[in-house]
Amino acid sequence: AEMRHARVKRTKTVCTYCGVGCSFDVWTRDRHILKIEPMHGPANGISTCVKGKFAWDFVNSPKRLTSPLLRQGDTFVEVTWEKAMEVIAEKFNAAKAEFGPDSLAFIASSKCTNEESYLMQKLARAVVGTNNIDNCSRYCQTPATMGLSRTVGYGGDTGSIADIEKAGLVLIIGSNTSESHPVLATRVKRSHKHRGQRLIVADLRKHEMAERADIFIRPNPSTDAVWLMAVAKYIVDHNLHAKDFVAQWVNKFDDYVKSIEPYTLEHAAATTGISVEVLETVALEIARAKGVCILWAMGVTQHCGGSDTSTSISNLLLLTGNYMKPGAGAYPLRGHNNVQGASDFGSMPNLFPGYQKVDDPEVRGKFEADWGVTLPVVKGLDNHGMIEAIHQGKLKVLYLKGEDTITSDANANHVDAAFRKLDFMVVQDVMFSQTAAYADLVLPASPSLEKEGTFTSTERRMQRLYRALDPLGYSLPDWEIIQMIANTLGARWNYTHPSEIMAEVARLTPMFAGVTYERLEGYKTLQWPVAKDGTDTPLLFTEKFPFPDGKAKFHPIEYLESSEETNATFDLHLNNGRVLEHFEQGAMTYQSPGIMAMTPENFVEVSPELAAERGLTSGSLVRVRSPYGQLRVQVLVTDRVQGKQLYMPMNSVLEPVNKLTGSHLDRATNTPAYKEISVEMVLLE
Numbered sequence: 001a002e003m004r005h006a007r008v009k010r011t012k013t014v015c016t017y018c019g020v021g022c023s024f025d026v027w028t029r030d031r032h033i034l035k036i037e038p039m040h041g042p043a044n045g046i047s048t049c050v051k052g053k054f055a056w057d058f059v060n061s062p063k064r065l066t067s068p069l070l071r072q073g074d075t076f077v078e079v080t081w082e083k084a085m086e087v088i089a090e091k092f093n094a095a096k097a098e099f100g101p102d103s104l105a106f107i108a109s110s111k112c113t114n115e116e117s118y119l120m121q122k123l124a125r126a127v128v129g130t131n132n133i134d135n136c137s138r139y140c141q142t143p144a145t146m147g148l149s150r151t152v153g154y155g156g157d158t159g160s161i162a163d164i165e166k167a168g169l170v171l172i173i174g175s176n177t178s179e180s181h182p183v184l185a186t187r188v189k190r191s192h193k194h195r196g197q198r199l200i201v202a203d204l205r206k207h208e209m210a211e212r213a214d215i216f217i218r219p220n221p222s223t224d225a226v227w228l229m230a231v232a233k234y235i236v237d238h239n240l241h242a243k244d245f246v247a248q249w250v251n252k253f254d255d256y257v258k259s260i261e262p263y264t265l266e267h268a269a270a271t272t273g274i275s276v277e278v279l280e281t282v283a284l285e286i287a288r289a290k291g292v293c294i295l296w297a298m299g300v301t302q303h304c305g306g307s308d309t310s311t312s313i314s315n316l317l318l319l320t321g322n323y324m325k326p327g328a329g330a331y332p333l334r335g336h337n338n339v340q341g342a343s344d345f346g347s348m349p350n351l352f353p354g355y356q357k358v359d360d361p362e363v364r365g366k367f368e369a370d371w372g373v374t375l376p377v378v379k380g381l382d383n384h385g386m387i388e389a390i391h392q393g394k395l396k397v398l399y400l401k402g403e404d405t406i407t408s409d410a411n412a413n414h415v416d417a418a419f420r421k422l423d424f425m426v427v428q429d430v431m432f433s434q435t436a437a438y439a440d441l442v443l444p445a446s447p448s449l450e451k452e453g454t455f456t457s458t459e460r461r462m463q464r465l466y467r468a469l470d471p472l473g474y475s476l477p478d479w480e481i482i483q484m485i486a487n488t489l490g491a492r493w494n495y496t497h498p499s500e501i502m503a504e505v506a507r508l509t510p511m512f513a514g515v516t517y518e519r520l521e522g523y524k525t526l527q528w529p530v531a532k533d534g535t536d537t538p539l540l541f542t543e544k545f546p547f548p549d550g551k552a553k554f555h556p557i558e559y560l561e562s563s564e565e566t567n568a569t570f571d572l573h574l575n576n577g578r579v580l581e582h583f584e585q586g587a588m589t590y591q592s593p594g595i596m597a598m599t600p601e602n603f604v605e606v607s608p609e610l611a612a613e614r615g616l617t618s619g620s621l622v623r624v625r626s627p628y629g630q631l632r633v634q635v636l637v638t639d640r641v642q643g644k645q646l647y648m649p650m651n652s653v654l655e656p657v658n659k660l661t662g663s664h665l666d667r668a669t670n671t672p673a674y675k676e677i678s679v680e681m682v683l684l685e
């Protein structure tokens with residue numbers, strides 16, 4: 001018994017599932033994960049959700065990749081790391097020599113650590129010589145970052161998650177918070193129930209938060225910007241805006257007022273389907289509340305107007321003085337555990353770490369001096385541009401880590417055709433994903449429990465994770481693999497620990513100037529920006545906004561209609577999103593038998609009205625078809641959806657919803673408009 005006890009180990013880690021950033025201790029004995037024990041993490045206190053608590057079976061799954069795999073015809077054979085590096089050197093160098101550095105591209109992962117995102121962009125820029133580097137926040141939250149950058153300067157949550165409890169009113173738009181960010185939702189539920197906090201939810205679907213809300217509105221698809229601007233106009237017209245705040249802190253008020261002029265409540269009612277009375281009530285609630293936090297997610301961002309709607313949210317917060325105090329502000333909810341960090345640490349085609357621009361000669365000079373190389377000047381391709389460049393024959397080699405692009409990118413058939421055209425593709429992951437099936441070389445990576453590093457949660461909070469287990473088989477932490485590749489290609493990196501990578505980032509990035517591993521020891525955390533003396537920033541804007549004159553600015557926008565209206569053939573609107581028990585495309589959660597028993601397969605939610613009209617019942621098998629593809633799923637009749645709205649979880653491996661999504665993009669950021677799909681639905685016998 002004593003022996004057994006001696007082998008029990010307890011290690012602090014950070015949840016690898018969603019952007020809330022719960023931290024806890026994991027108890028292990030050898031490779032067995034005995035239990036998860038929350039220890040007063042700053043985001044979660046002593047809570048976790050079902051994923052954080054139970055979804056760790058994937059770590060020991062027999063499906064884990066344990067050695068590099070090289071394609072031979074239609075199969076893969078195990079090879080050594082030496083052989084894998086030999087192949088990479090040959091293929092990367094050949095493409096670079098024949099077609100130039102921009103014929104290679106790199107996709108980083110929002111599941112990997114900050115240090116790994118940093119090394120990935122350094123590999124692309126400093127070693128290969130291209131800015132073709134992006135990460136999956138392009139698929140979800142880049143529009144939110146855009147909306148905030150335009151208005152208040154920083155693309156992050158304004159305050160801490162705990163601050164949301166101090167708000168008088170929480171407004172949730174296009175976020176299924178209780179399923180996608182469970183522990184954060186628990187805080188909102190608690191303050192709503194026990195402290196009289198008001199809750200307004202705007203969504204197509206009546207999910208749990210909508211059922212709890214004081215006011216639940218269901219605007220027509222892709223019309224959120226309209227009611228947001230109408231509410232703003234009403235507030236200005238009735239002289240209810242925060243005049244002193246606006247005068248002191250915000251530029252361009254007159255331009256903004258002019259831009260919202262056409263958006264009367266009557267006009268908004270006609271476009272959104274919400275009555276004038278309800279819109280008026282919403283406007284009054286927002287104007288009168290003591291502190292408004294607006295939480296939003298992909299129901300807002302994954303539209304052609306995703307950036308513009310995010311901008312309207314921030315404009316409304318400025319108008320009502322809801323910045324610069326706790327319990328107010330903007331909360332774009334980040335999906336993956338490290339969506340925030342992947343962008344913060346420079347895996348972006350136009351930005352170095354800390355949002356420093358690649359086309360700023362002074363910034364570039366700083367990185368060139370530190371890295372001892374000459375860097376590419378023009379900005380690179382984003383994820384969308386990469387797929388197009390492959391189709392155009394310009395992009396030949398893709399190195400992709402920790403992303404299952406074939407299931408997560410929109411218009412899967414178009415992506416499939418692109419991947420088949422590549423000369424050489426490397427996929428690095430924990431498990432053999434659907435995307436790995438396209439690879440020429442598959443590299444085995446270690447998951448969070450097998451490595452050290454830091455993650456940054458949705459509230460800009462940086463937290464350390466420690467190694468609980470040794471890497472399985474020949475798998476390695478991503479940062480070690482990237483370093484091996486860099487050195488294979490002629491670099492001379494010699495990082496022995498992620499803390500050394502962070503020290504380099506801190507020296508080059510004002511936003512992280514004071515970040516050190518000592519200051520992040522154990523359960524200590526830092527919320528960026530972090531000054532050189534280690535002072536961090538729980539509340540983003542206190543003394544000024546990060547613009548030259550210290551003021552924020554209204555950014556007028558104009559509502560443009562959805563890219564894809566329904567028509568005679570494709571007469572239904574399809575929405576999609578998460579279900580609690582699964583994560584993304586399920587590569588990790590589908591490994592947990594307990595979870596599979598609860599939520600076995602994909603389905604499409606159909607409203608009772610539509611089911612009656614079409615003669616469908618729960619369990620009916622239907623074919624759902626869009627202009628881009630089709631799939632077969634079972635019907636689930638539920639009043640969570642209404643009228644001609646359908647809803648499908650996005651987590652299916654077998655019938656991924658992205659067979660149906662198209663190539664429309666957010667106008668400002670190229671984020672796919674996943675939520676704008678028109679489909680037809682046919683009953684199969």
Ligand code: SF4
Binds near residue numbers: 181183
């Ligand atoms: Fe993990 Fe998110 Fe659940 Fe917290 S709320 S345990 S971070 S999945």
